[in-house]
Amino acid sequence: MDHDAKKIGKDRPAAPVERRIIPAWTDYNGHLNVTWIAHLFDLGTDNLLDALQIGEAYAAGTGCSTFALGAHVSYLSEAQLGDDVEVHSTLVGVNAKRIKYRHELKASVGGRVIAVLEQVSMHVDLKERRSKPWPAEVKATLVDSLDTTGPADLCDGLRLKPEMCHD
Numbered sequence: 607m608d609h610d611a612k613k614i615g616k617d618r619p620a621a622p623v624e625r626r627i628i629p630a631w632t633d634y635n636g637h638l639n640v641t642w643i644a645h646l647f648d649l650g651t652d653n654l655l656d657a658l659q660i661g662e663a664y665a666a667g668t669g670c671s672t673f674a675l676g677a678h679v680s681y682l683s684e685a686q687l688g689d690d691v692e693v694h695s696t697l698v699g700v701n702a703k704r705i706k707y708r709h710e711l712k713a714s715v716g717g718r719v720i721a722v723l724e725q726v727s728m729h730v731d732l733k734e735r736r737s738k739p740w741p742a743e744v745k746a747t748l749v750d751s752l753d754t755t756g757p758a759d760l761c762d763g764l765r766l767k768p769e770m771c772h773d
Contacts, residue, residue, distance in 0.1 A: 614697070614751045620657040622692040623649045624714065627685050638685040638720070643711060647679075647723045650693035650709040658697060658705075658751055660729075660744065668741075669732050672705065677725040683718055690714035696753040702739045703729050705748060 614620045623646065631642035655661035655672065665671040685691050692712050699706030709723040731738040740748065 614654075614657050619753070620654050620695045622694045623653050624690065624692050625649075627687055627689045627691065629687060632687050636686060638689075638691075640681070643679070643681070643721050646691065646693050646711055647709045647721075647725075650695045650711075650723075651707070651725070653693070654695040654697065654707055654709075657695075658748060660748075665732065670738060671730055671732055672727040673730045675704070675726045675728050677723055680722045681720075682722065683720050685711070685713065685720050691720065697748065697751050698724075698753055699726075700740075700745065700748040700752060702745070703737050705729075708753075 625646060627638050627642075631638055631645075633639040652661060656663070660672065690713070692714050694710045694712060695707060697705060697707050704726055706724065706726045709725075710719055711721040711723075712719050728737050729740050730736065739745075
């Protein structure tokens with residue numbers, strides 16, 4: 607793993623995912639449906655994991671990946687047909703087996719926050735289907751990529767069993 611490649615963190619966030627709201631994504635209320643907000647956050651997760659070098663290529667090369675443990679979404683405003691939106695993502699926590707990240711879905715013009723997702727994911731051996739500690743080099747890269755302005759507690763704001771949050 608190249609510690610300098612695509613390093614992200616407080617001073618260098620992952621590039622945002624940009625999309626335009628299309629008719630299929632709107633509902634009878636005339637705004638972006640929650641299903642598609644989840645889709646946009648999922649695209650943000652893939653983008654962030656790739657920027658952290660623990661995405662699809664990592665899974666293919668190591669046989670390890672991340673599984674979601676829990677998430678909290680706040681819906682703060684609307685997006686409508688034709689609006690341009692962006693998903694901004696940051697890594698806000700890491701421990702021996704887990705990461706916590708935050709996505710903000712924002713209007714491209716003006717930066718109005720539409721929704722926020724905070725999620726905790728666990729590092730998993732795909733063959734054994736069990737959690738596994740991050741390799742030392744990977745964890746070092748993750749720690750270097752932290753946005754230290756975020757919450758320190760991995761499960762702050764999420765209703766997870768305590769054993770799912772701590773090593």
